[in-house]
Structures are given as structure tokens and as C-alpha cells.
Amino acid sequence: MIKSTLNRIKNFNRFEWVLSVLILLIVTDLIILLDIGLLKQTLPFIFFTVVPGLLLVNALKMHKMDFLKKIVLSVGLSISLLIFTGFVLNLLYPYLSKPLAMEPLLLALNLEVIIFTLLDYHRSGQSFSMERIFNFQLNYPGKLVSPLLFPLLFPVLAIMGTYLMNNYLNNIILMVLLLSIPLYLVVIFYFKDRLNPLTFPLSLWLIGMGILLMHGLTSSHIMGRDVHAEYYCFQLTLSNLHWDINTYYNPYNACLDITILPTMYQVLTGMAGEYIFKLYFSLIGSFIPLVLYLVSRKYFKTEYAFFAGLLFVFQLFFINLTGAVRQEIAILFFFLAVMILFDSYLEKMVQRKFLFLIFIFSLIMSHYTTSYVALGLTVPILLLPFVKGVIKERKLNFKNFDLILLYLLFLAVWFMIYAKVQFNAAGDVVAATAGIAGGASGGAGGGRDALVLSVLGIGLKSLPNTISAIVNDAVFLMMGIGLFAIFRDHKKWRKILDDEFIVGILLSITLLAMFVILPGVSFFYGADRLFFQLLIFTAPLFIIGVIKFSNIIKKPQWKPAIFLVLLISMFMVGTHLQYHLTGTPYSAEYDSTGSIRGENFIFDQEVIAAQWLNQYSDPNQKIYADSIGGSRLMLGNISIYRPSGINFETNKTLPGYIFLGYVGTRQGNVYETLDVIGDWSSFNYLFQDKSRIYDNYYAEVYQ
Secondary structure, three states: OHHHHHHHHHOOOHHHHHHHHHHHHHHHHHHHHOOOHHHHHHHHHHHHHHHHHHHHHHHOOOOOOOHHHHHHHHHHHHHHHHHHHHHHHHOOOOOOOOOOOHHHHHHHHHHHHHHHHHHHHHHHHHHOOHHHHOOOOOOOOOOEOHHHHHHHHHHHHHHHHHHHHHHHOOOHHHHHHHHHHHHHHHHHHHOHHHEOOOHHHHHHHHHHHHHHHHHHOOOOOOOOOHHHHHHHHHHHHHHHOOOOHHHOOOHHHHOOOOOHHHHHHHHHHOOOHHHHHHHHHHHHHOOHHHHHHHHHHOOOOHHHHHHHHHHHHOOHHHHOHHHOHHHHHHHHHHHHHHHHHOOOOOOOOHHHHHHHHHHHHHHHHHOHHHHHHHHHHHHHHHHHHHHHHHHHHOOOOOOOHHHHHHHHHHHHHHHHHHOHHHHHHHHHHHHHHHHHHHOOOOOOOOOOOHHHHHHOOOOOOOHHHHHHHHHHHHHHHHHHHHHHHHHHOHHHHHHHOOHHHHHHHHHHHHHHHHHHHOOOHHHHOOHHHHHHHHHHHHHHHHHHHHHHHHHHOOOHHHHHHHHHHHHHHHHHHHOOHHHHHOOOOOOOOOOOOOHHHHHHOOOHHHHHHHHHHHHHOOOOOOEEEOOOHHHHHHHOOOOOOOEEEOOOOOOOOOOOEEEEOHHHHOOOEEEOOOOOEEEHHHHHHHHOOOOEEEEOOOOEEEO
16 A cells, blocks of 8 residues: 555656645644644644755756755755745834744745745646656665664664653663664674665664754753753744844844744744754754765765764764754754755756855854854855966956855845844954963963863873773874875875865864964864864765775775774764763763763753742842853743852852752752862852742752
8 A cells, every 4th residue: 555655656747746735735734723732743843844945956956966965955945944934024023013923924934835836836847757856766676674774763762762761760771772873883884785775874864863862852951051042042032923133132142043943943833942952953953964974975985975974973062962053053054055065966057056055144144153164164165266267277267256245245244234243252252362372371271172182182081081082083093194195195086076175174174273273262162063063074084094094004904894993982982981881970861960960951840940930039139050050040931141150269148049950959069160060068158148948859049
């Protein structure tokens, strides 16, 4: 029956295709309007995150493009269209008092889908074929099916494991997940010649999804550092159903992917706000490794592109990706822009310019720092034909100048009119960085990020920390060997890699070197964030480095083993398994104690205490808390301006309220900073002349 249904769909004519899309749109609308429970939380999210982009891809007549590229483009374009649609609706304020409410939002999106559907119908003409849209093959005779299906377990194990850990502090299923991923990698490379070609991209997607869900679904509340301010900005937009930078004049509030985008998802699906960040953005984030895989696959064999994707997935920043949502969406747009830039199929097509600009504009509206880095990488790449024309051919080649002009124009308009606060923040960072670089460095590590220092072997505090540094340094060594190989055999690699891609590699290495050499640069923007973004260009260096290293030691047959050892080691340190195996609790996901769990895991009762405080406290008085208390207070709908950190270096009592969360009330611990944990008993003077006015076992409030 399933086979006959698929064959029927495969034989749709263009009228049946258009009719099916419109029927699905009507069903989605009815589910939204009738508020049909679980269906409302799933179908509208899937429909508006995939279908509009797919229709646009079809309308652009990119039928010969690889189906996997169509999928990631569909997701990226759909999210971009949501952001642009929400932004345009928002411009109707004050003519519409609530421009992001259900009625205008649903009307605009329906109109958008209908237009793209009719455009698709018109442009496809009599040559329409469903096989041109869904141009992939499932049946490969003689190939193994079980390795293709097995990774479907990873997201399931993540969901079941987090439920068991959240409610019963039992990590057995999460341990099974974390052990099954490396074992699966070993198995598929043992049988790599018998694999279905879809195994590599599908397993990469599902491994990434499983890891993101493991982190995202831990606790009933959002986890991370940046995400609490991001969620606060989303709440401001949602409460007004209108985005206004002046409600909280901060660079975060100018990022539309954490203000308008989640508001639209909440209005359409009715999903609880925190689970939009925890679940929806986990699912969206799982597509990012596929983009890197596709870029790498242009230059390397499929299994090598898979290795490049795994290097990205096993980064700690990826595992914690839902803790910095504005950068997650921005990275998706940046990677898609790079993919479009280097796609051979689109090289001489006008669609290339259109898609590149769409993703770059979306990136600019999503995250300021990621867009600055993208600017420094993409503009020199776009200028390369001009430079080569002047140097080699002694003539002016203005190819890409239209792209550069529109790119810079939109950047200027956005930052000068709508997001000036982000531009000002960037200027402050540049000035502060120059001040640090020009002043005293404070020793070998002065002004540098702790991660940069650990890579240099400075500040290592334990055996697990040392293991992490060794593994990361081994990966950096392979990248260094890869860079050396490109310089040494430049004629060979210029035939394999595009000149523009090599420029991207060199610019990326230059940026990373600045983070190591210049004090202060990594202090204001984490080195892990930059490294993560640059992997679209530097992951191929890792591939080249391992290939070159195996040749240097005259063991080319060891390449798969070297890749697996390094990547499984990266997976181990990314998930903190080396801490777990040495008896140190260091994971927020599968350990029930430890500093990371204490910082990130938020109990419902802590939020309830914050909500009580918001309702019954004097709004004119400050609420004092340690370094992790602010995240609990903001989830209780307390204004971001009220919570205040405690200066533990001054021996003074505090006016106003003092809030203690779970680690303070039950463990007696106080986070003096996010990295320094003390004992509340050392600060008894803070509670002089104060009484406990609220206590629910998990949290206490003093006045």
C-alpha cells in the first residue's frame, strides 16, 4: 500500500501537485484555527519551515540540483521568508496595533504560499515532473539497509533519555546513546563499501539531531548563558505581538531570529515558548552540518565530507547550540550563503546572486558578530575576480560588484536605521580590544579567552582538562598539516579547490591567528564561536591534514582509523565523557551533580519562586542573586533590569531582596562567578537583619 501510494504521488501532474500543496495549506490552517492539540504543535512548524522554501526552489527552476541541497535550501529559505514576512508585517505598526497576531500572520503566510505555488505552476510548464522535484533514489540493490535505519534511534534515545534523567535522575539511556554513536561510526566504516549512499548524510543529520535534543530537552527550561537574554527579548516581542528595539535597547533585541521568528512560531503552533527554543531550534540546528557536508563533498569523497561534518557536530559549541540561538540561525544562513557561492550548478545562473543575497540579508538581520565575520570572509572572495583581472589580465573585471554593492548597502541600512545599537556595540568592542592590546597584558594569558589559553597549554586544571586540550591540539595539528600541504603542493590543490575557497581558508586561518596572538580579541568574542563559524572553510584542512599525515608516516591505509580515533576523541571531550570516566561530574545532561549541572539545570520550583517574587515584591527594590540566579529570575517574568549581581569582595549588607536557587538552598553553594564556586556560609553577613519570606525547598527569598 505504501509503495503504491508513493508511486501515485510520483506520477502527479503539475495540477495535482499544486492542488496537494493547497489542500495541505488548508489543513494546516484548520489545525491552527481549531487549535487541535499535538497536531498544531507539529504540522504548522513542519509546513512553514519546509514548504515555502521548497516552492521557491521549484519556482527558481533548479530541478537538476542535488535533492539534499534542495532540502537544506528549502529549510533555509523558509526560515528566511518567515523572518522577512514578520519584519514587513511589523512595519505596519501602528496601523496594525498587533502586526504579529494570528490574523495578519496567517493571512500573509497563506498569500505567500499561494503566490509561490502559482509561480511554481506557471514556471514548470508542460515539462513538469515530480521526479524533477524529488530527484533521489532509495533503492540500491545489494546495499545494506540496517546502517541506514539504525541512526533513527539516536533522536529517540535522546528524547527517552532526557525524560528519564529529568524525572528520575537515571542516565542509563543517555549513556547508551553516547556509547552507540562511536560504535555506529566504527561499524559503518567497516562496511563502508556496502552502504547505501544515503547513509552518510542521513546519519550525520540524525547524529546531530540526537546530540542537540540531548542538550535541548534536558530540564523543563532553557539551558545556557546567552539564551536567557535571548528568551527575554522573545518574551518582549510576544507580549506586544510587535517587535520594538526600544523596549529593550540592546544588541540582542535587534536580532530578528530571537524576536520575530520565535514569536511567529508561537502564534502559529501554540508551543510553549521555552520549547520553541529547546525543541524547534534543535530540529532546525540539525540541518547545519548537512550544509558543511555538501560544501566539503564538492572537493572530497563522500566519506571525507562525512568526516568534515562530524568534526562540526562534535564541537562543544554545536552540542550547546540551543544556548545561543541567534548565532545558530545566523550560522545556518552563513553556511548556506557559502554553499551557494561555491555551487558549480549555480555558477552561471542568476539564481546564484538571488539566493546568496537572501541568505546574507537574513544573516545580517539575525546576528551582528556572525555577520561581521561573514563580511570579512565573503567580500574578499567576491573581489577575487577583480584582483585576478588587474594582476593577470591587466583589465578590470567587475564580476560580483553588484553583489558587493547590494551587500554593503543592506548592511549599512540595517545597522544605521534598525540596529544602530549593534553597530555601536561593535565600535565599543573594537575600542576596548585596542585598549587591551595597547596596554599591559597582565602576563602570558592577559586578556585572552580561557579556551585559547588551554589550547596553548596554559591554565590546565585537571587530567580531563588536559585530555581535552590534547585532543583539540591534535585536531589543530592536522589542520596545520593540511595548510602546509596546500602551500607545498599548491598546484595540485588549486586544481582540487577553487581559488576563492583557498582564499576563504587563508582568511579563516588569519582570523584564528589573531585570536591567539592579539590580547583582548578572544576576550570579547569567544574563540569557540569563531572556530565554529570558520569550520565551513577549515574543516577541509582537517581532511587534507589527515590524508597528508598518513602519507608522511607511510601508512595511507590507516586514514580511516586516524579519522575515527580523532573524531571519536572529539566526541568524547565534547560530551565531557573523559570527566565522567575519571569520576568528575561535569555534564549538564547526564550528571546529577557538578558545577555545569548546577549552573544550567533549572527546576520548576525555582521559576515558581521567581514568579512569586515578581508578583508580591516591591518593584522599586533590587533583587540580588549570585551569578546563576539571574537566569531563574528572568524565567519568572522579572524585568531584566531588576536582578543584580552580588559583589562578594565587599563586606557589606545588601538592601532589597536576596534570591537563592536550588544549589544555594540544598547544596549551600554560591556561584561567585560562573567559574568560581564558594559556600554561602562564608557570606553570612549578607543576611544580617534579613528574614526568610519565601521557601519552597528548592528556592528561598530573603528581605
